[in-house]
Amino acid sequence: MRKSLVLLAFLPLLAAPPADASPSLEWTTPCPDYGRSPSPTAGLECATLRVPLDYAHPGRTIELTISRHAGVPGKRRGVLLMNPGGPGSPGLAMPAQLVQRMGASGLPDAYDVIGFDPRGTTYSTPVTCAMTPEQRGSVLGPYADGRRDVVATAAEARAVAKQCGDASTKDLLPHMTTANTARDLDRIREALGERKISYYGVSYGSYLGAAYASMFPDRGDRIVLDSVLGPAGLDVRANQRFAEGFDDRFPDFAAWAAARDDVYHLGRTPAAVTAKFAELAAVRGPEFRANTWNGLYDDAFFPALAAEWAGTARAAAGPLDGDNHAALQLQVLCNDSDWPEQLGYYQRAVERERARHPMFGPAAANVNPCAFWPVERAEPPVRVGGPGPADVLLVQNERDPATPLSGARETRAAFGNRARLVTVDAGGHGVFTRDNACGNAAVLEYLRDGVFPAADRSC
Numbered sequence: 001m002r003k004s005l006v007l008l009a010f011l012p013l014l015a016a017p018p019a020d021a022s023p024s025l026e027w028t029t030p031c032p033d034y035g036r037s038p039s040p041t042a043g044l045e046c047a048t049l050r051v052p053l054d055y056a057h058p059g060r061t062i063e064l065t066i067s068r069h070a071g072v073p074g075k076r077r078g079v080l081l082m083n084p085g086g087p088g089s090p091g092l093a094m095p096a097q098l099v100q101r102m103g104a105s106g107l108p109d110a111y112d113v114i115g116f117d118p119r120g121t122t123y124s125t126p127v128t129c130a131m132t133p134e135q136r137g138s139v140l141g142p143y144a145d146g147r148r149d150v151v152a153t154a155a156e157a158r159a160v161a162k163q164c165g166d167a168s169t170k171d172l173l174p175h176m177t178t179a180n181t182a183r184d185l186d187r188i189r190e191a192l193g194e195r196k197i198s199y200y201g202v203s204y205g206s207y208l209g210a211a212y213a214s215m216f217p218d219r220g221d222r223i224v225l226d227s228v229l230g231p232a233g234l235d236v237r238a239n240q241r242f243a244e245g246f247d248d249r250f251p252d253f254a255a256w257a258a259a260r261d262d263v264y265h266l267g268r269t270p271a272a273v274t275a276k277f278a279e280l281a282a283v284r285g286p287e288f289r290a291n292t293w294n295g296l297y298d299d300a301f302f303p304a305l306a307a308e309w310a311g312t313a314r315a316a317a318g319p320l321d322g323d324n325h326a327a328l329q330l331q332v333l334c335n336d337s338d339w340p341e342q343l344g345y346y347q348r349a350v351e352r353e354r355a356r357h358p359m360f361g362p363a364a365a366n367v368n369p370c371a372f373w374p375v376e377r378a379e380p381p382v383r384v385g386g387p388g389p390a391d392v393l394l395v396q397n398e399r400d401p402a403t404p405l406s407g408a409r410e411t412r413a414a415f416g417n418r419a420r421l422v423t424v425d426a427g428g429h430g431v432f433t434r435d436n437a438c439g440n441a442a443v444l445e446y447l448r449d450g451v452f453p454a455a456d457r458s459c
Contacts, residue, residue, distance in 0.1 A: 024049060024050070024191055025047040025049060025066075025191050025192070026047055027045040027046065027047050027068060028045060028046060028047065029044075029045050029046070030042070030046075031044045031045065031046035031067050031092055032046065032065065032092060032122075032123045034090065034092075034093075034122065040092075040093035040096060040097075041067060041092050041093050041096055042096065043069070043096055043099070044067045044068060044069055044092070044093075044095055044096055044115070045067070045068050045070075046065060046066065046067045046068070046092065047065075047066055047068070048063050048064065048065050048066075049063070049064045049066060049187065049188065049191050050062070050063055050064075051064055051119070051183075051184050051187045052183075053172065053175050054174075054175050054180075054378075055180060055183050056378070056379070062119060062124070062125040062172070063124060063125055064116060064117065064118075064119060064124045064125075064184060064188070065092060065116065065117050065123035065124050066092075066114060066115065066116040066117075066188060067091075067092040067093075067094075067095055067096075067114065067115040067116065068095065068112055068113070068114055068115075069095035069096065069098070069099055069108060069112070069113045070112050071108070071109055071110055071111050071112050071113070072109040072110075075106075075109045075110055076109070076110060076111065076112065077110050077111065078110075078111055078112075078194065078196065078197070078198055078221055079111055079112045079113075079114055079189075079192055079194050079197050079198065080110075080111035080112070080113050080114065080197075080198045080199070080200060080447065081114045081115075081116070081185060081188065081189075081197050081198070081199050081200075082094040082095065082098065082113065082114065082115055082199075082200050082201070082205075083116075083118070083199075083200075083201040083202070083204075083205035083208050083209070084201075084202060084203070084205055085201070085202050085203030085204040085205040085206075085227075086118075086121075086203070086204050086205075086325065086328065086329055086332075087118065087178070087181075087204045087208075087234075087328055087329050087332040087333070088118075088120070088121055088324065088325040088326065088327070088328035088329040088332070089121070089204075089325065090117045090121050090122040090123070091115045091116050091117055091118065091121075092115045092116065092117055092122075092123065093115060094113075094115035095108075095113035095114065095115045096115075097433075098113055098433070099113070101433040102433055102440075102444075105440075105444055105448065106448060107444060107447060107448045110447075110448055111198065111447075112192070114188065114192070116184075116188065118181050118184070118208075118328075119175075119176065119180065119181055119184055120172065120176045120324075120327075120328040120331065120332075121324065121325075121328055122324060125172065126169075126324045126328075127167070127169040127172050127173065127176060127324065127327050127328055127331060128167050128168060128169050128323055128324060128327050129160065129163045129164040129167050129323065129326070129327035129330060129331075130163050130167050130168075130323065131160060131163065131323050131326055131327060135156070135159075135160050135163075135326075136322070136323065136325075136326035137290065137326070138156065138157060138160045138326070138330070138368055138369055139239075139326070139329055139330055139333060139368055139369075140239065140242065140290070140363060140364065140366075140368065141153045141157070141363060141365075141366025141367055141368055142285075142286035142287075142290070142363060142366065143281075143285075143286040143289050143290075143360070143362050143363040143366070144350045144362045144363070144365075144366045145362070147347045147350075149350075149362075149366075150343065150346050150347045150350055150366060150367055151343065153366050153367050153368075154343055154346075154367045154371070154372075157367055157368050157369040157371060157372060158369070158372040160330070160369040161334075161369040161370075161371075161372040161373055161374055162372075162374065164327065164330060164331065164369065164373075164374065165374030165375065167327075173331055173335075173374075173375060174335065174375045174378055175378070176328060176331035176332050176335055177332060177335045177336055177378070177379075178207060178208055178211050178233060178332060178336050178382060179211060179215070179336075179379060179381075179382050181208055181211075181332075182208060182211040182212040182215050182216070182382070183215075185197070185199075185208075185212050185216075186212070186215075186216050186219060189219060195219070196218075196219055196220060196221040197219065197220065197221060198220070198221040198222040198223065198224075198447060199212060199213075199220065199222075199223045199224065200224045200226065200432070200443075200447070201224075201225060201226065202226040202227050202430055202431075202432070203226075203227050203229075203402065203403060203429065203430070204229065204233075204234060204332075205225075205226075206225035206226060206227060206228040206229055206394075206403070206411075207229040207233040207234065207384075209223055209224075209225050209392075210225060210228075210229075210231065210382075210384045210392070210411060210414075210415075211233075211382040211384065213388065213391070213392050213415075213418075214382060214383060214384050214385060214386050214388075215382060217386065217387065217388025217389065217418075218388065218389075220388075220389070220391055220392075221391065222391060222393070222446055222447050222450070222452075223391050223392045223393065224393045224394075224395065224432070224443055224446065224447060225392065225393070225394045225395070225411070226394075226395050226396075226430060226431050226432050226443070227395075227396060227397065227400055227402070227403045227408075227429050227430050227431060228394050228395075228396050228403055228407060228408035228411050228412075229403050229407050229411065230406075230407035230408075230410045230411055231384035231385065231410055231411045231414040232337065232381065232384075233336055233337065233381065233382070234332075234333045234336065234337070235333075235336070235337035235339070235381075236337065236339055236340060236370075238403075238407065239364055239365070239368070240349065240353060240361075240364050240365050241364070241403075241404050241406065241407060242293065242360065242363075242364040242401070242402060243353055243356070243357035243359070243360040243361035243363070243364040243365070244357060244404045244406065245296075245399075245400055245401040245402055245403065245404040246292075246293055246296065246357065246359055246360035246364075246401055247357050247359065247360075248398070248399040248400065248401070248404055248405070248427075249296040249399045249400065249401040249427050249428070250274070250277075250292075250296065250359065251270060251399075252296075252299070252399060252427040253273075253292075253295070253296060253302055253305065253306075254267075254270035254271075254273040254274050254277075255270050256299070256302050256306075257273045257302070257306050257309075258270050258272065258273050260306070263306075264306040264307070264309065264310045265310060266306060266309055266310065276309070277292065277359065280309060281359075286363065289359070289360055289363055290363065291305070291308060292305065292309075293360055293363075293401060295308070296401040296427075296428070297401060297402065297428060297429040297430075298428045298429065298430070298434075299427070299428060330368075330369055330370070333370060334369065334370035334373040335373075335375070335377060335378070336377075336381055336382075337370070337377075337381055338377065338381075339368075339370035339371055339373065340371060341371050341372070343367065343371075346365065346366060346367040346371070349365035350362045350365045350366060352365070353365040384411060384414045384415070385414035385415050385416065385418075388418050389418065390417055390418050390419070390420075390452065391418065391452070392415050392418050392419040392420075393419070393420055393422070393442070393443070393446050393452065393453070394408055394411065394412055394419055394420065394421045394422065395421075395422045395424065395431040395432060395439055395442055395443060396408035396421065396422070396423055396424065396431065397423075397424050397426045397427060397428055397429070397430075397431055397439075398423060398424065398425055398426065398427070399426070399427035399428075400427070400428065400429050401427075401428075401429060402429045403429065405423065408421060408423075409421070412456070420452065420453040420454075420455065420456055420457075421456045422438075422439070422442040422453065422456070422457055422458070422459065423456070423457075423458040423459075424436060424438060424439040424458075424459060425458065425459065426439070431443070438459035439459075442459070
């Protein structure tokens, strides 16, 4: 790939004294540990914060749990909030993960690094849809071989939607939205006593950050969006783009497996590995395709994926395991966007995507519970973009199985002169803190040093 050389704009590195936190924040240790040992939140301090359940009609409140790794006095320049995506992924451990992976870079010294479980997640007033383990992947339908498969999936999706509407937390359901989570971010900012916040979000966290930068443009400091969704977030088009991401990324795995045919015996060439995929998918069915897609998220997953193909191992638990994670993911996705409700739409989409992306298209285009959602949207989707400072850095792998490059380019266009896009010649989901020198450098130079690219670039 041709690499472009650009001039860089240097932003001043302003030292800031520690903020006087709101009296509502009482930092304590230890933090909640998610029932794991050793604790993923070791070394952090935590606090709780009450926020409105419904910002349009304040009154009832819910509790958020937030975590902190304090910056170094004299080096601290502000606060950095972090979100791991999902939606539905807990985030209290993110400050500890940043220290572990990037501590030597000096970045954690420059900020109070703040993690949080978003509303509806784990330690922040969790929601449920009372889903069985088999139902927890329903946000992404199984690979449909024809119109009848869409009808069968619709029956299952309708049942899940009804469960969400009837669940013990049904009164919380309408308020699980990206817009409300962005408002929660601003309440966290207020409670921390900060005029502005910096932010890092990956995957769905990129859309949350884009929403915050659009809704509160003057309250952001340095905003980094990693593995970027399109400006409409996780809507029906984003679901269908999973197949585009599969096609972008699969050749990396095919080449890797072909180079190790003596170990896994999946084919001596990428073409042979691709043919093996079709052969195995015909025998093993939709679960095999879904497991392969999950295995494309990171090069580190390739050995386990190849072993599963070879029949010497089973796939590890997927990212949707656990009712709370899956329930909140559905609730945010379905509440955020206006999903098509006619079954014929999905039947036509499946056939269209089969022609465009035969390996995974009929799964990504299949119907899900959002088509039968029991509540109407309380407000329009967040409109990403609008006026504001040039403070939004997007970093994106070229071959991302979940958030393809096309979505990042659309979000870049929506922000106009407010944003810059750094495209990395790599595969997988997630740029920062991975084994990726140029992607890590772009984020560090901005968050730590205040270097905002003067133009988009590739590396």
